[in-house]
Amino acid sequence: MNQPAKISQIRTRVPFQVGRRSDIPAEMLSFTDLKTDKEHVALVFKQADSLQDTPLVRIHSECLTGDVFGSSRCDCGEQLNEAIEKMAEQGGIILYMRQEGRGIGLYNKLDAYQLQIKGIDTYSANNQLGFDDDLRDFAEAAQMLKAMGVSQLKLLSNNPRKQAALEQHGIKVTEMQSTGVYRKQDNHYYLETKATRGKHRLKLTKDMQPS
Ligand SMILES: Nc1nc2c(ncn2[C@@H]2O[C@H](COP(=O)(O)OP(=O)(O)OP(=O)(O)O)[C@@H](O)[C@H]2O)c(=O)[nH]1
Ligand SMILES: [Zn+2]
Numbered sequence: 001m002n003q004p005a006k007i008s009q010i011r012t013r014v015p016f017q018v019g020r021r022s023d024i025p026a027e028m029l030s031f032t033d034l035k036t037d038k039e040h041v042a043l044v045f046k047q048a049d050s051l052q053d054t055p056l057v058r059i060h061s062e063c064l065t066g067d068v069f070g071s072s073r074c075d076c077g078e079q080l081n082e083a084i085e086k087m088a089e090q091g092g093i094i095l096y097m098r099q100e101g102r103g104i105g106l107y108n109k110l111d112a113y114q115l116q117i118k119g120i121d122t123y124s125a126n127n128q129l130g131f132d133d134d135l136r137d138f139a140e141a142a143q144m145l146k147a148m149g150v151s152q153l154k155l156l157s158n159n160p161r162k163q164a165a166l167e168q169h170g171i172k173v174t175e176m177q178s179t180g181v182y183r184k185q186d187n188h189y190y191l192e193t194k195a196t197r198g199k200h201r202l203k204l205t206k207d208m209q210p211s
Contacts (some may be wrong), residue, residue: 040096045088058156095149103134104129123198151171154174
């Protein structure tokens with residue numbers, strides 16, 4: 001028999017300064033009873049969880065290479081910084097999901113990069129390694145939001161799957177806000193494939209096509 005789903009709670013709130021200059025006040029929240037034992041966290045700006053009806057939210061999937069080391073292969077670090085800077089102004093919540101490599105993990109992502117260097121696209125590389133295009137499940141993001149009392153939000157993302165997943169779990173997305181497009185040395189094909197095969201709402205202008 002199925003166990004009834006446990007209701008997640010906030011476990012801890014810790015304030016600290018974040019951002020590129022480490023001068024933006026935020027709180028980091030941990031949770032109890034999430035669906036998996038992954039240590040997902042929420043970063044809250046201007047107490048948006050308690051003070052705003054419809055906060056700006058970014059569901060950000062972990063990318064060690066991009067978020068920490070500024071890798072030229074993707075746009076994750078820039079999107080994260082954009083979210084932090086926007087939320088420093090208007091408040092908001094970043095759910096930092098431990099879903100490295102769209103859920104395949106860091107070592108597998110590095111194997112996928114090896115294939116991409118040979119010209120295979122970001123999703124087909126996953127397939128060649130025996131994975132589906134994208135293993136992420138956003139149910140835990142919805143659990144975290146419910147634990148924080150957030151039932152409607154504006155979503156900072158280009159990925160319609162995130163919107164659909166939240167709505168499926170009873171969270172209303174009143175607006176999708178696109179992130180900027182961050183073209184870098186090695187990410188032209190990656191961005192283009194996200195737009196075509198991944199159906200991300202990325203406005204790639206002509207001068208942003210791969211050369
Ligand atoms: N498997 C795999 N994962 C990647 C690759 N490049 C980035 N990632 C991971 O992809 C995740 C981010 O997903 P994206 O598809 O870039 O964007 P998204 O989160 O779906 O959409 P946005 O909300 O618009 O950013 C992070 O976990 C990255 O580690 C890659 O080439 N292969
Ligand atoms: Zn990345």
